[in-house]
Amino acid sequence: MLKKIYGSAVFGIEATTITVEVNIGKGIGYHLVGLPDxxxxxxxxxxxxxxxxxxxxxPGKKITINMAPADIRKEGASYDVTLAIGILAASNQITSENIEQYIIMGELSLDGSVQPIKGALPIAIKAREEGFKHFILPKENAKEAAIVDDLDVLGIENITDVIHHFNGTQLIEPTKIDTRTEFYKNLEFPEFDFADVKGQESIKRCMEIAAAGGHNIILIGPPGAGKTMLAKRLPSILPPMTLHEALETTKIHSVVGKVKNSGLMFERPFRSPHHTISDVALVGGGQYPQPGEISLAHNGVLFLDELPEFKRSVLEVMRQPLEDREVTISRAKFTVNYPSSFMLVASMNPSPSGFFHDASSPATSSPAEIQRYMSKISGPLLDRIDIHIEVTPVPFDKLSDERKGESSTDIRIRVIKARELQSERFESFENLHYNAQMNVKHIRAFCKLSPPSKSLLKTAMEKLNLSARAYDRILKVSRTIADLANEPNILPNHISEAIQYRSLDRDGWLG
Structure with a gap:
């Protein structure tokens, strides 16, 4: 007897429905075809x-199973329940009425219990698109898949639950989640708050500007100055994710099995890989491609601590994703795209000794040593970082001050207002939402300077020997500073503040 049931394969961050044809006939044997691993x-x-x-x-007969389409590789143990139910249905050991309306996935243990799978959310989205009514999957993944409306998500703990469901003896209760209610109820701040940071007011201002315009930022300072502490608090002042962003982010994390039991992700991701990471782990790939750290940071923050310690090849592969905001993984037979629109926050010491070239420093490196150290970071990569800021140690009187600083809640209100201005400004552009995404054409249109502002910028570039690449970055950051001040035009004071945030472009900065 021939029976068809349905599973799904995840390719990149999209799912493809797999038709599992189970035929039981005369003879003995078990044959599984359709490019299984x-x-x-x-x-x-x-x-x-x-x-x-x-x-x-x-059944003690000849079992032939075909997994179609046969040219797509089927990977992992998540087809166990699909195949088992197909065999039981084809051998008439269970009732299989309306089984064609179900997507069934799950990994089996030897006692019949079911283990969680990866990619439940993309599978659920594809199932709804193709008109399936029900999705049977492990209970651990049920909340994640239940984000999708108009699909009955049936969570199971054991394969017996599926058997009883099809036999009609005990139906599985669908998992229900009101996605919008859950999303807006859980818009909470992370545990890190800028109110905990003592001093560093100028750096907080920098972080506010970076968050308001989506600018990449690099923090340069000695050990213990608070670079990591500040970076970890950046997500707390970013605007809340929209429902679309939350679904997109959850989808990527679902593919690698990193979604928590809550289902939808409510907080912007903060990824902080170690400097020993490989280029494949950072951008994604592998024999069977998986998203890398930059895709897991999509719609959030990627923090690279001690930037010069990363292998140069690892840093260089980030250049294209930083520009295009997506990663393309190409293989001989296929190409996979992963979204990677993230804010890059990097930190580094100013020299191998860890301190600035200063007579009062505990240890000092020579200008030549500092130059060698800095040369580990290429110019094209620095070109994609809008804000460079020096972080100096906090003096004792500020550290011992009991008063709380400005909270992330207050800073976030200003950031959201600035982002709203940018959304209105770029309303007619499809893939342009905030200032950091502007290209040269947009900069010329939206960053027009008055004669005094233009004169100030010209003087600064000549006096400080700022590089040509600093010009557009200064204009972008100036536009964000103006937005935070609710100013329609870029004023000279906005230009002068933005110029301060190009430390690494200044001639003689190395000492």
């Missing part, structure tokens, strides 16, 4: 033991 081929052993342990069995 080793984990899928081994499913017969798990299925056989699991069915025996719950009182069912593999």
């Amino acid at each position: 080793n984990a899928v081929r081994e499913s017969s052993y798990r299925i056989s033991a699991a069915l025996n342990n719950i009182g069912y069995k593999l």
Whole structure:
């Protein structure tokens, strides 16, 4: 007897429906075709033991299973429940009425219990698009998939739950989540707050500007100056994610199995990989491509601590994603795109000794040593970082001050207002939402300078020997500073403040 049931394969961050055709005929044998990997081929052993342990069995006949389309590689153990239910339905051990309306996924243990899978959210989205009514999957993934409306998500703990459901003896209760209510109820701040930071008012101002315009930022300072502490608090002042952004971010994390039991992600991601990371782990890829750290930071913050310690090849592969805001992984037979629109926050010491070239420093490196150290970071990468700021140690009187600083809540209100201005300004542009995304054409249109502002910028570039690449960055940051001040025009004081945030472009900065 032939029976068709349905599973799904995740390719990149999109799902493809897999038709599993199970045919049971005369003879003996078990044949699985359709480009399965080793984990899928081994499913017969798990299925056989699991069915025996719950009182069912593999029929002693010739079982042929085809997983179509046959040109897509089927990976992982998440097809175990799909195949097991297909075999039971084809051998008439269970009732299989309306089984074509179900997507079924799950990994089997030998006792019949079901293990969680990866990619539940993209699978649920695809199932709804293709008109499926029900999605059976492990209970641990149910909340994640239940984000999708108009689809009954049935969470199971054991394969017996599926058998009872199809036999009609005990129906599985659908998991229900009101996505919008849950989303707006959970718009909470992370545990880190700018109120905990003592002193560093100028750096907080920098972080506010970076958050308001979506600008990449690099913090340069000695050990213990508070670079990491400040970076960790940046997500707390970023605007809340929209529902669309939350779904997009959750989808990426779902593919790598990093979604928590809450289902939808409410907080912007903050990723901080160690400097020993490989280029594949950072941008994504591998034999069977997976999203990397920059895609996991999509719609959030990627923090690279001690930037010069990262391998140069690792830093260089970020150049294209920083510009295009997506990663393209190409292989001989296919190409996968992962979104990677993130804010880059980097930190570094000013020299190998960790301190500025200053007679009062505990340890001092020579200008030549500092130059070698700084040369680990390429010019094209620095070109994509809008704000460079020096972080100096906090004096004792500020550290011992009991008063709280300005909270993230207050800063965030100003950031949101500035972002709203930018949304209105770029309303007619499809992929332009905030100032950092402007290209040269947009800068010429939206960053027009008055004669006094233009004169100030010209003087600064000549006196400070600022590089040509600093010009557009200064204009972008100036536009954000003006937005925070609710000023329609860029004024000379906005230009002068933005000039301060180009430390690494200044001639003689190395000492």
